[in-house]
Amino acid sequence: xxxxxxxxxxxxxxxxxxxxxxxxxxxxxxxxxxxxxxxxxxxxxxxxxxxxxxxxxxxxxxxxxxxxxxxxxxxxxxxxxxxxxxxxxxxxxxxxxxxxxxxxxxxxxxxxxxxxxxxxxxxxxxxxxxxxxxxxxxxxxxxxxxxxxxxxxxxxxxxxxxxxxxxxxxxxxxxxxxxxxxxxxxxxxxxxxxxxxxxxxxxxxxxxxxxxxxxxxxxxxxxxxxxxxxxxxxxxxxxxxxxxxxxxxxxxxxxxxxxxxxxxxxxxxxxxxxxxxxxxxxxxxxxxxxxxxxxxxxxxxxxxxxxxxxxxxxxxxxxxxxxxxxxxxxxxxxxxxxxxxxxxxxxxxxxxxxxxxxxxxxxxxxxxxxxxxxxxxxxxxxxxxxxxxxxxxxxxxxxxxxxxxxxxxxxxxxxxxxxxxxxxxxxxxxxxxxxxxxxxxxxxxxxxxxxxxxxxxxxxxxxxxxxxxxx
Numbered sequence: 001x002x003x004x005x006x007x008x009x010x011x012x013x014x015x016x017x018x019x020x021x022x023x024x025x026x027x028x029x030x031x032x033x034x035x036x037x038x039x040x041x042x043x044x045x046x047x048x049x050x051x052x053x054x055x056x057x058x059x060x061x062x063x064x065x066x067x068x069x070x071x072x073x074x075x076x077x078x079x080x081x082x083x084x085x086x087x088x089x090x091x092x093x094x095x096x097x098x099x100x101x102x103x104x105x106x107x108x109x110x111x112x113x114x115x116x117x118x119x120x121x122x123x124x125x126x127x128x129x130x131x132x133x134x135x136x137x138x139x140x141x142x143x144x145x146x147x148x149x150x151x152x153x154x155x156x157x158x159x160x161x162x163x164x165x166x167x168x169x170x171x172x173x174x175x176x177x178x179x180x181x182x183x184x185x186x187x188x189x190x191x192x193x194x195x196x197x198x199x200x201x202x203x204x205x206x207x208x209x210x211x212x213x214x215x216x217x218x219x220x221x222x223x224x225x226x227x228x229x230x231x232x233x234x235x236x237x238x239x240x241x242x243x244x245x246x247x248x249x250x251x252x253x254x255x256x257x258x259x260x261x262x263x264x265x266x267x268x269x270x271x272x273x274x275x276x277x278x279x280x281x282x283x284x285x286x287x288x289x290x291x292x293x294x295x296x297x298x299x300x301x302x303x304x305x306x307x308x309x310x311x312x313x314x315x316x317x318x319x320x321x322x323x324x325x326x327x328x329x330x331x332x333x334x335x336x337x338x339x340x341x342x343x344x345x346x347x348x349x350x351x352x353x354x355x356x357x358x359x360x361x362x363x364x365x366x367x368x369x370x371x372x373x374x375x376x377x378x379x380x381x382x383x384x385x386x387x388x389x390x391x392x393x394x395x396x397x398x399x400x401x402x403x404x405x406x407x408x409x410x411x412x413x414x415x416x417x418x419x420x421x422x423x424x425x426x427x428x429x430x431x432x433x434x435x436x437x438x439x440x441x442x443x444x445x446x447x448x449x450x451x452x453x454x455x456x457x458x459x460x461x462x463x464x465x466x467x468x469x470x471x
Contacts, residue, residue, distance in 0.1 A: 073124030132168035
């Protein structure tokens, strides 16, 4: 099947030709016909399979058939996405597809001033692309009305749940009219996603699945390097310096601080790079992404929040600097390469305390990642012995004290509790008066609050004065 064979308006066909599309991808071929028939749809497809065109083109076709609304345009289409980057990319796609029509769209997201977004909405738009937080904010301000909505698209649903947007999604759905067409897209379909879909879609929706859930793209060649955390930066730097063919490299870090630290290591080695994460302003993130797309920088370091918000062609290599503790995230990360029929390479670093994450990833993907060439380790500095401080820090991460993967009440916390209980025994060799002083309760006010330092000092002075008077 060719795009020219689809029952799309001539103006949309011209835009498709300009975009260079000739043959629909599997998700497009299966999803466009039922959406044109105004049926609810559940699409399951990996990142980078062309989902945006799969719902945007048939929706625009239906809008053109419905004709222009009289007076100010009401919002007829809502596309809900988890991140700012994804919202901007989908908005760009709508602009590209509708450029020969009179249809309009707007994109709203947080992290920037809402004044330009309000001005765009005041002129009236057919399609609104939004992130949940900013959308609800504009709805509460009565800038956005969804009463005349006809089409609702929830994209990257599993990522929405991972980022904690479930309550915001329910609030948005409560604002929508009952009579509407719903399109639901997700890369994975765990029970929580299935339950959410049942509350949004009408009965008997069309189900479209173009690939097994969470299976990495077969064109990606994977490599694994087992290495301690302290030498990961040196390994990454050495690989980039040794392989100039790594021209467009995406590096994923688990934390924001880690992303900045990686970028600092690479900059010292004179490797052009930039880091993007939630603490960066929207302008800085867009600037870094733009420089990466135009190859002004060689390496882009990102956190998982941007794992699906990066749509860049010709990414040659993806590095998992830190393995994710959610196996599905691994699939989304490596899906940034080997797009549009090209091949790609995904390289993962695994520290000793990440072996459990590695086993979970290999179990989900059903692929045992082969180990890379170990000769490169000879060029790295020797392993450094862990200090007591670093071992304690790693232990706190593993037990969840810094938001790690294990709960605070896990069995690994029990030895720490025993230590805390054993502290009073250290005073056995001290005089009895000193033991009493150490175990004396801290003075408190009548409300039960702990006294401040000045209040405690005045209390001690008063007690000493009474003792002198009594003597």
